[in-house]
Amino acid sequence: MTTYTTRKDVPEQEKWDLTDIYETEEAWKEDVDASLELAKDLSSYNGKIDSGASLLNFLTTQEKLSFKLRKVFAYSMFLTDIDTRDSHAQKLNAKATQVSVKVSEATAFFMPFLLSLDEDTLKHYIKEVKELEYFEDELWKSFRFKDHVLTKEKEELLSQLSESLQAPGETYGMLNNADIQFGYVTDENGENVQLTRGMYSKLIEDEDREKRKEAYVAYYKPYVELNNTIASNLSSEVKTNATLAKVRNYESTLQKELFADNVPTDVYENLLASAKANIQPLHDYTAFRKEKLGVEELRQYDLNVPLTPGAKADIPYEEAYETMLTALQPLGEDYINTLNEFKEKRYIDVRETPAKRSGAYNMGLYGVHPFVLLNHHDDLNSLFTLVHEMGHAMHSHYSSKHQPQITAQYRIFVAEVASTVNEVLLIQHLLKETNDEEMRAYLLNHFIEQFRGTFFTQVMFADFEKQTHERAEAGEPLNAESLNELYEELFRTYNGPDIVFNDEVKYGWSRIPHFYRAFYVYQYATGFVSAIQIATRILEGEEGALEKYMTFLQSGSSDDPLELLKQAGVDLTTSEPVEAAMKRFAETVEELKKI
Incomplete structure (x- = not known):
């Protein structure tokens, strides 16, 4: 490396x-x-x-x-x-x-x-x-x-109150990022050290179950201890949202938050309903995970450990880029040539160096070009990150090239489509090219976990948001007890009966910062199922599928997000995209089980 x-x-x-x-x-x-x-x-x-x-x-x-x-x-x-x-x-x-x-x-x-x-x-x-x-x-x-x-006077008053109205989100940010102290875990030398988020993300995937459990308990410790405080804070946020929606003459908080994108509340409702109606394959996967891990009781801290030893292949950056170009061939010659230019013209900052910002992102700069930040590690995860971010970059490139400045920036609602289409194409390419059963199992498991994290978990969060806001609008109490009960019930509904709950499960809502940006997370799920449908049609060679997708990439924000997706062949006002994605998920689970 x-x-x-x-x-x-x-x-x-x-x-x-x-x-x-x-x-x-x-x-x-x-x-x-x-x-x-x-x-x-x-x-x-x-x-x-x-x-x-x-x-x-x-x-x-x-x-x-x-x-x-x-x-x-x-x-x-x-x-x-x-x-x-x-x-x-x-x-x-x-x-x-x-x-x-x-x-x-x-x-x-x-x-x-x-x-x-x-x-x-x-x-x-x-x-x-x-x-x-x-x-x-x-x-x-x-x-x-x-x-x-509202009237000028009322608008001025709300403007003066804006800082106070944002207080719950700011308070949570300070609490979660600056003040929370996690519990202690045992390091490789047998000494007690305080857990960090970075450590937790590694330990929760550790093959040693006791290490996973130890990290899990230490991670949730502050959220359990601060349960009443965080519940009071989130309750204030939700009640403020509900009050502002009422003051501004919206039928509900949900309608208010979807209004800017011109998305009917039915789309949100249908997403939740379709996910629940097609939840059985996720329950089957959870049962399979229990069987594969060989545990008598499947716990929440068993949900992230890889089911296969994994693919630790060394993939140098040059090779990763070539693999990406090959995998994305179905998107056409212009797409591939443009990606080649991005590398040659230094649009990408590739390597991890001391004090460089962590993670990865794309920023499209109208009138210049996209800029992609990576921290490339010459491994399979970095290959997926590269392909993901270049999907965003190509979306920025095509929209800027074909749209005037006023409509060149695409909306958050469609932002994850291009990146996920690329990831689906990469997985299918790698599956097609490998004869190694262990690698094949790893790739299938990767795809399943992407489904679980980007679709099912986000829909569960969206369900939680909907129900908490409906309770606030109905004047029902929102406190630690009611929030804990609701989250535990939803976790069971979505993840299935094979999980034996630790007490910590019900506190899961209190660690999610997105709940202070109301009705945002559902867009991860809609973007994901849209990308699955688009990529599948392109790979199957459906007539006009590629042309429609390229038009979508060139459209920026020239129309409402739902209309742009309809033109790309995805109608989120129906249950079809979710059902097609769930069919794909079920097939992937079955293939993994066979291997």
Whole structure:
């Protein structure tokens, strides 16, 4: 495995070329100054937009500023991420954040102003100035919120309360990231050491069951001890969400949170119903896991240990990239050629080095290109991460290439589709190429665990969110006891009767930060089943499937997410995508059992 002790040792070809954004830091500073000037210009429109011409001038200036600000922020963020100890990069990032705050302050007046207009006035402005047609769709999308905007006085009051209303999420963030102290575990030298999250992720997959149990109990220790405090905090968050939905004239919190993407609540309801109706294969897998592990009682700390010794093959980065290119051949020549260019043109920062930001991400930068951060380890997991992130990068590339700036950024609802399509294609390629039974079992198990984590677990979380908010809307109590009982019941429903519960299971809800971003997690599940259906159709050579998918990748946010997926052949207003994915899951479980 290739390791580097300093960033200087990494080949230039495997590092970002940030001169693609700015040739020099001076050029960055010029855009910082220009952004501040443009922010001043925008603030001068407050109370002075009274015609189509003035509306156009404001929107044009705002888009120009948005283009510069995104580059300013990306450049400083990338410098910080490649070395988080770099104090100079931190200063640049802090400056970019300050500029962003000033821009937000300068433009805060616009949305209340827009929604204060009557429909005829807005139509008149658009008709008056032809160039406003470019902004028309976005203006009308914003205008959809008109029925949910309050009087100016009430909006100002809510604005003043915004910091307080965000307190539960901020409190949980501090508690979970800064204050929580996990219990102790025994290290390889037999000494007691305090558990960390990084240690837990490794120990919960350890072949030694006692080590898994020890880590599990130590991990849940603070959540058990702080159960009442965290329950009170989440209760405040949920009740605040329910109150704001009512104040803003929504039928429910669920409707409010899905409104921006124009997703009917039926889609959410159908997702939960379809998952529960097709849950048996997951229960079968849980029973098989118990049998394979040879335990008398299957516990929660047995759910993450790999069922096969695994694939510890050394896969150098060059080989991983070639494997990816081969696996993604079904996506066509242009897709493959573009991926080749990404590597040659240094769009990817490949290697783990001291103080580099952990994990992996893609950031598409309109007018420049996508930037992908990796911490590549020359193993199979890194190959999957590479393929995943390059799916995001290609989505960014195609959307930026085929869309104007205003619609180039795709929505979160569809964000995981392209990355998961790539992963499915990779798994199918590797399964086709391997004759090794152990490797085959490992790949099938990997796919099953991806299903479990990205679909079933997220649907369970979504179910929990729905029921807690419905209870708040009905005025029912939300306390530690009721939250624990609900989560334990849902865990049993989704994971099946073969698990013997430790007391810690019921506290699982208290460790999920996504619950402070209401009705967000369901999008992981919808994106996953959409990708399964798209990839399957492409692999089966269905006529028009590839063309529809490429159109989807090129569409950015040019239409509502549900419509874009329909055009790609996936209709989430029906149960078909979930049922097709569940059929695929069941077949994979059966194949693993045979091996």
